Amino acid sequence: MKSIRVGLVGCGTVGTGVARILLENESLLKARVGADIQLRRVADIDLKKNRGIRFDKGVLIEDASEIVDDPDIDIVVEMIGGLGAAYDLILAAIKNGKHVVTANKALLAVHGNALFSAAFKKGVDLAFEASVGGCMPVIKTLRESLVGNRIESMIGILNGTCNYILTQITREGMTFKEALAQAQAQGLAEADPTLDVEGHDTAHKLAILSALAYGMTVNLKDIYVEGISGITPLDIDFARQFGYTVKLLAISKNFGNRVEARIHPTMVPENNLLSGVNGSVNALTITGDRVGDMMLYGYGAGMMPTASAVVSDIVDLARNLLSGSRPLRIPMMSYQKNHIRKLPVVPIGDIYTHYYFRFSALDQPGVLSKISGVLGKYGISIQSVHQKGRKTNGSVPVVMLSHKAREKDVVSALSKIGAMDVVGAKPILIRIEEEVQQQ
Numbered sequence: 054m055k056s057i058r059v060g061l062v063g064c065g066t067v068g069t070g071v072a073r074i075l076l077e078n079e080s081l082l083k084a085r086v087g088a089d090i091q092l093r094r095v096a097d098i099d100l101k102k103n104r105g106i107r108f109d110k111g112v113l114i115e116d117a118s119e120i121v122d123d124p125d126i127d128i129v130v131e132m133i134g135g136l137g138a139a140y141d142l143i144l145a146a147i148k149n150g151k152h153v154v155t156a157n158k159a160l161l162a163v164h165g166n167a168l169f170s171a172a173f174k175k176g177v178d179l180a181f182e183a184s185v186g187g188c189m190p191v192i193k194t195l196r197e198s199l200v201g202n203r204i205e206s207m208i209g210i211l212n213g214t215c216n217y218i219l220t221q222i223t224r225e226g227m228t229f230k231e232a233l234a235q236a237q238a239q240g241l242a243e244a245d246p247t248l249d250v251e252g253h254d255t256a257h258k259l260a261i262l263s264a265l266a267y268g269m270t271v272n273l274k275d276i277y278v279e280g281i282s283g284i285t286p287l288d289i290d291f292a293r294q295f296g297y298t299v300k301l302l303a304i305s306k307n308f309g310n311r312v313e314a315r316i317h318p319t320m321v322p323e324n325n326l327l328s329g330v331n332g333s334v335n336a337l338t339i340t341g342d343r344v345g346d347m348m349l350y351g352y353g354a355g356m357m358p359t360a361s362a363v364v365s366d367i368v369d370l371a372r373n374l375l376s377g378s379r380p381l382r383i384p385m386m387s388y389q390k391n392h393i394r395k396l397p398v399v400p401i402g403d404i405y406t407h408y409y410f411r412f413s414a415l416d417q418p419g420v421l422s423k424i425s426g427v428l429g430k431y432g433i434s435i436q437s438v439h440q441k442g443r444k445t446n447g448s449v450p451v452v453m454l455s456h457k458a459r460e461k462d463v464v465s466a467l468s469k470i471g472a473m474d475v476v477g478a479k480p481i482l483i484r485i486e487e488e489v490q491q492q
């Protein structure tokens with residue numbers, strides 16, 4: 054029986070998961086692929102760590118070049134992460150004619166163009182299903198299953214750590230810090246958790262998805278990013294009272310000649326499917342012009358969900374090799390190279406959406422009319438107002454929901470209101486997404 058030989062570089066959390074699936078599900082994979090997928094070498098700087106795997110002698114090595122330069126290895130799996138060594142490793146593997154699998158969304162979001170071009174020139178595949186959404190087959194869905202659709206929008210939860218943290222704050226009343234520590238203990242967070250909580254990991258993923266869905270080049274800097282570290286239990290509680298749940302959403306909309314691509318904490322109606330997505334689960338609603346709304350749901354982080362997606366890529370490449378199929382049969386970025394365009398991303402100031410505002414205002418006659426006067430001057434129409442509690446000579450939270458307004462106007466109005474004597478701390482703004490799939 055023919056063998057496909059795999060070299061794995063980086064045996065941390067996800068790398069260990071990949072090795073375990075290849076070894077523990079060896080016969081299952083053989084039955085499905087019709088060949089051996091042989092884990093020939095695993096390179097890691099830590100040879101002593103207990104991974105719960107008994108590798109055959111000589112499999113676990115320290116030097117990754119023994120994989121990249123080994124002419125017998127067909128597929129190199131990059132699991133080291135980061136932008137430096139991983140970039141060099143992938144380029145070297147491509148140069149040596151190897152197909153590559155990676156889960157490295159940061160690297161693809163920043164250096165994807167260079168890496169895909171190098172792979173294209175060499176005629177090898179660079180597969181990256183695990184870079185977005187863990188076990189959810191989102192890349193395959195966009196590139197293959199929905200190939201007959203014009204993608205109109207993608208709205209979802211793409212960071213397990215943030216979703217876990219927001220869920221714990223909402224359900225258990227935990228502090229942000231306590232919830233983050235728990236997420237880290239479960240192996241969900243990135244090595245640098247600010248990538249998760251400040252929204253950058255989600256932005257990397259949305260950059261990849263927008264490029265695939267709309268056939269565009271995405272400059273990461275054009276994506277508006279706001280994380281969850283400023284979200285307080287107070288706002289989560291108000292959201293609940295208004296019938297909303299707070300989620301870190303990745304929002305991408307295709308207007309034909311321009312797109313929206315933004316990441317920020319968002320209030321979603323409680324009857325929305327996304328509001329029921331809890332813990333480290335990810336979910337993505339994709340709207341296609343032929344299928345309408347569809348949704349993917351599954352664990353977006355952690356050892357096995359991510360490793361499962363990596364293994365699906367290994368199997369795809371193995372099947373190509375076994376069938377003699379031409380590499381690049383499916384364009385890596387979903388579109389033929391000459392059809393990939395530059396599309397402007399709408400600046401955040403120009404988006405229109407609904408808003409939640411919280412002002413810390415003096416509880417005095419006339420204060421509400423002063424606030425609403427400024428909002429009115431900027432063309433912001435109020436949908437509802439709540440004042441909670443009563444304090445003589447003190448500040449109380451005044452909460453408002455607006456109709457659709459332009460962000461630029463909202464920011465100007467809030468800055469004017471924030472400067473008023475009757476308003477204490479900086480006003481809080483959370484965007485509301487009403488246009489999402491209902492239950």
Ligand code: HSE
Nearest residue numbers: 212213214242243354
């Ligand atoms: N840190 C990421 C998350 C891991 O929490 O979703 C998967 O990309």
